[in-house]
Amino acid sequence: MPHAVELLFLELLETDKERIFRICRSYAQDPEQAQDLFQETVLQIWKSLPTFRGQAQVRTWVYRVTLNVCLQARHKSQREKRQTVRLEGVQFQNLPQAPAEPDQAEQLQALHACIQKLNDTDRSLVLLYLEDLPYKEIAAVTGLTENHVAVKMKRIREKLFTCLQPTLC
Amino acid sequence: MLDQDLKDLWQNGQAYPRIQLNQDTLMQEVATHAEYMEEKIRKRDRREIWAALFLIPVSVGLAIWFPQPLVKLSWALTVVCCLFLIYQLKRGARHRVTNFSVPLDEYLHQYRLYLLEQIKMLRRVAFWYVLPFSGCQLLYFIGLGRDLPHLAINIVVVGIINYVIYRYNQKAVREDLQPLLEKVDQAIAALEAR
Numbered sequence: 001m002p003h004a005v006e007l008l009f010l011e012l013l014e015t016d017k018e019r020i021f022r023i024c025r026s027y028a029q030d031p032e033q034a035q036d037l038f039q040e041t042v043l044q045i046w047k048s049l050p051t052f053r054g055q056a057q058v059r060t061w062v063y064r065v066t067l068n069v070c071l072q073a074r075h076k077s078q079r080e081k082r083q084t085v086r087l088e089g090v091q092f093q094n095l096p097q098a099p100a101e102p103d104q105a106e107q108l109q110a111l112h113a114c115i116q117k118l119n120d121t122d123r124s125l126v127l128l129y130l131e132d133l134p135y136k137e138i139a140a141v142t143g144l145t146e147n148h149v150a151v152k153m154k155r156i157r158e159k160l161f162t163c164l165q166p167t168l169c
Numbered sequence: 170m171l172d173q174d175l176k177d178l179w180q181n182g183q184a185y186p187r188i189q190l191n192q193d194t195l196m197q198e199v200a201t202h203a204e205y206m207e208e209k210i211r212k213r214d215r216r217e218i219w220a221a222l223f224l225i226p227v228s229v230g231l232a233i234w235f236p237q238p239l240v241k242l243s244w245a246l247t248v249v250c251c252l253f254l255i256y257q258l259k260r261g262a263r264h265r266v267t268n269f270s271v272p273l274d275e276y277l278h279q280y281r282l283y284l285l286e287q288i289k290m291l292r293r294v295a296f297w298y299v300l301p302f303s304g305c306q307l308l309y310f311i312g313l314g315r316d317l318p319h320l321a322i323n324i325v326v327v328g329i330i331n332y333v334i335y336r337y338n339q340k341a342v343r344e345d346l347q348p349l350l351e352k353v354d355q356a357i358a359a360l361e362a363r
Contacts, residue, residue, distance in 0.1 A: 009199075010192055017188045025185065038188070046199040048270040061270055068269040068276045071356070075280070075349055085202060089195025092186040108182045111175070121360035124273060130179040142360065143272030151363050157172075164175075 005049055012058055013042065020066050023127050026115055027070035035092050039085045041069045056140055063133070063141045067124050074120060107167055114163035122156050129153060217258050221251040239312025243305045250301040257297045261290040277357050284350045291346070294338040303331040 021038050028034035045065050052061055115123055121142075128138045135153065139146040225248050232244035264283040266276065290297075310323040 006196060010190070010196075013190060017190070018185065021185055021188060022179070022183070031186075035186075042195075043199055043202055044269045048268065051268060051270055064272060064276075065269045067273050068271070071273070071276070072266075072269075072280075075352055087195060087198045087202070089191045089193075089198050091189040091191065093189060094186045104178065104182050107178055111178060119355070119359045121273070121356050124360075130176050132176050132180070141273060143274030144360070148363065160175075 008052075008058075009046055009049055012062055013045070016059065016062050019131055020062065022131070023063075023066050024070060026112075026123065026127055027074065027120075033073075036085070037070055037073055039087045039090055040073065041066050042087060042090060043085050044069050057137065059133075060137050060140045063128060063131075063137075067127075067141065071120060071124075107164075110164055110167035114160055117163060118156065118159070122152075122159075125149065125152060126156050126160060129157075218255050221254045221258075225251050235312075237312045237314065240309055241312075243308035243312055246308065247302070247305045250305060253297060253301065257290060261286055274357075274360055277353055277360065281350065281353045281357065284346055284353060288342050288346045288350065291338045291342045295335055299331045299335045303327050 017038075020041055021034065024037035024041060025031070025034040028037055045062065048065055052058070056064075115126060118126060124142065125138060128141055133141070135146050135149045138144075138153075139149045142149065144152070228244045228247040228251065232241045232248075235241055235244070264279065264286045266279045266283055268279075269276070271279070306327045307324060310320055310327075315323065
């Protein structure tokens with residue numbers, strides 16, 4: 001594979017690794033599975049990179065791969081789930097956690113719980129929204145029209161805020 | 170809470186592990202793993218095809234070796250069955266999803282198509298695998314000119330083995346593929362609903 005592709009791969013990983021991990025964590029049942037999903041995504045990004053034609057933004061393209069890998073993992077059988085990728089080149093270091101504001105920790109916990117209550121596809125949309133993607137980009141990631149995304153996001157946001165209401169009050 | 174507060178909370182409020190990339194090791198690993206995974210998928214697809222391909226020259230040899238016309242015919246038909254089996258296996262794998270960079274909607278539809286093809290193939294396993302091969306086996310035993318009790322035992326054994334193969338495939342459809350298809354259908358319906 002040409003050197004330019006390697007550079008692009010490493011650059012986009014460095015730029016987007018936290019975003020990718022946040023999405024993986026939302027689809028994983030535990031932190032360990034989140035790490036497996038992250039590594040699987042890294043591998044799929046590498047494998048898919050030669051098909052990147054530059055028609056979509058790199059970020060949009062990375063989100064597509066990430067969501068498709070996460071959804072595929074949800075659709076895998078138990079036997080397939082045991083076949084996970086381990087990359088030594090990716091190391092996860094647990095940082096000593098700074099004491100969070102009690103309110104913030106509670107809100108964050110509630111946000112996670114509310115996201116978990118959404119179905120897989122609504123979750124995809126809300127994760128892209130929380131990552132601050134404009135509707136146009138969300139549409140490009142999901143394959144829906146921008147208008148369709150707007151309609152869906154209105155409903156999902158209402159659902160999310162209703163769920164969060166008891167914690168926010 | 171405003172939208173922006175929620176986004177800030179999501180992006181900055183979480184204590185995730187720090188991800189460190191060792192670039193040299195990673196580059197070596199992704200190249201190796203990608204090749205390894207490709208090879209693994211190829212091998213899995215080819216395993217049954219190789220078995221059928223192996224059976225073809227064996228069947229031709231046996232068709233030449235045995236003098237009885239019905240036995241010759243049974244092995245000649247086995248060759249045809251093997252070719253049909255290879256065709257079916259290749260056809261079943263043609264919609265495998267390998268491109269993860271397509272939009273979510275397209276990915277789900279492609280995956281659904283693959284699952285439908287697999288289910289269709291396994292549901293019809295009796296027509297492209299069980300019945301043709303058991304027919305050849307029966308013809309072989311009849312061709313050998315065995316007496317009725319022996320022939321009856323052969324028929325029962327062939328029947329049981331092929332019934333187990335059939336049931337095993339239907340179980341895979343029922344317990345593995347059908348629930349997956351339902352999940353994917355639900356995901357598509359949820360994504361496309363307004």
